[in-house]
Amino acid sequence: MIRPVYIYGSPVLRKVAQDIDSTYPEIKQLIEDMFETMHHSDGIGLAAPQIGLSIRLIVIDASPLEEDEPDLKDFRKVFINAKIVERFGEQILYKEGCLSIPNLREEVEREEKIRIQYFDENFTLHDEIFDGIPARIIQHEYDHLEGMLFTDRVSALRRKLLGGKLSAISKGKFDIEYKFKLSK
Numbered sequence: 533m534i535r536p537v538y539i540y541g542s543p544v545l546r547k548v549a550q551d552i553d554s555t556y557p558e559i560k561q562l563i564e565d566m567f568e569t570m571h572h573s574d575g576i577g578l579a580a581p582q583i584g585l586s587i588r589l590i591v592i593d594a595s596p597l598e599e600d601e602p603d604l605k606d607f608r609k610v611f612i613n614a615k616i617v618e619r620f621g622e623q624i625l626y627k628e629g630c631l632s633i634p635n636l637r638e639e640v641e642r643e644e645k646i647r648i649q650y651f652d653e654n655f656t657l658h659d660e661i662f663d664g665i666p667a668r669i670i671q672h673e674y675d676h677l678e679g680m681l682f683t684d685r686v687s688a689l690r691r692k693l694l695g696g697k698l699s700a701i702s703k704g705k706f707d708i709e710y711k712f713k714l715s716k
Contacts, residue, residue: 535569535583536713540633540681541702543715544581549588549677551613554655556587563610563653566591573710575631577669579676582632584713588613590673594666601665614650616674617659621645626668628682634706636697640685642671 538544552559562580566589570578576596580589594607621644629637645663648670652658662670672682683694700706704714 533565533568534572534711535565536711537569537573537578537582537631538584538713539701539704539715540698541715542584542632542713544584544586545632545676545681546679547581547586548679549579549581549586552587552589560653562589563591567593569710570631573631573708577673578631579673581676581679588677590614590670590677592666592669592673594669597665604665607666610653611648611670611673612651612653612655614648614670614674614677616646616648616671618647619643619645619671620647621663624668628668628672630672630682631710632676633681633683633698633701634708634712636683636694636701638683638686638690638694640672640682642668642685646671648674 566578566583569583570591576594577592580587590611592609594604598605623641624644625639625641627637628640644667645661646667647661649659683691683698702715
């Protein structure tokens with residue numbers, strides 16, 4: 533089932549998400565819904581807060597980037613209760629966008645490598661290192677679990693300049709093809 537994406541200004545996007553366990557109701561269906569919502573919205577990552585659930589769940593499918601990054605062909609993952617335990621390597625600038633902040637892209641600086649601990653969809657524990665584009669996508673989605681958005685990572689001056697655009701987005705002044713939900 534395709535769920536609406538919560539848009540900038542929605543309080544759930546600013547909450548620190550809570551851990552879940554294998555007894556979380558209909559977790560397999562939720563994961564399937566998140567992948568379907570993400571694909572329908574032309575995204576490559578989606579965090580549960582973006583569909584209104586303040587839980588530590590992320591889905592990523594980077595295969596749409598395989599033309600430019602062949603290694604991403606089969607990069608499809610579920611991260612439950614993720615914790616980034618280390619960020620290292622060079623700081624890299626890269627233009628990011630977000631389904632919850634439609635039609636806005638900004639240069640964001642992030643570390644090129646991360647070490648992350650998480651459970652997969654079967655609640656098997658993993659401790660892995662990711663680098664390059666996968667590390668960037670994971671960090672972006674992980675920020676959602678911490679109540680952060682990519683616009684929080686741009687310079688203070690740039691954030692101030694984006695104020696009008698962000699205000700307009702929070703009021704529904706944008707054009708997108710996917711289901712969304714504005715803050716009340």
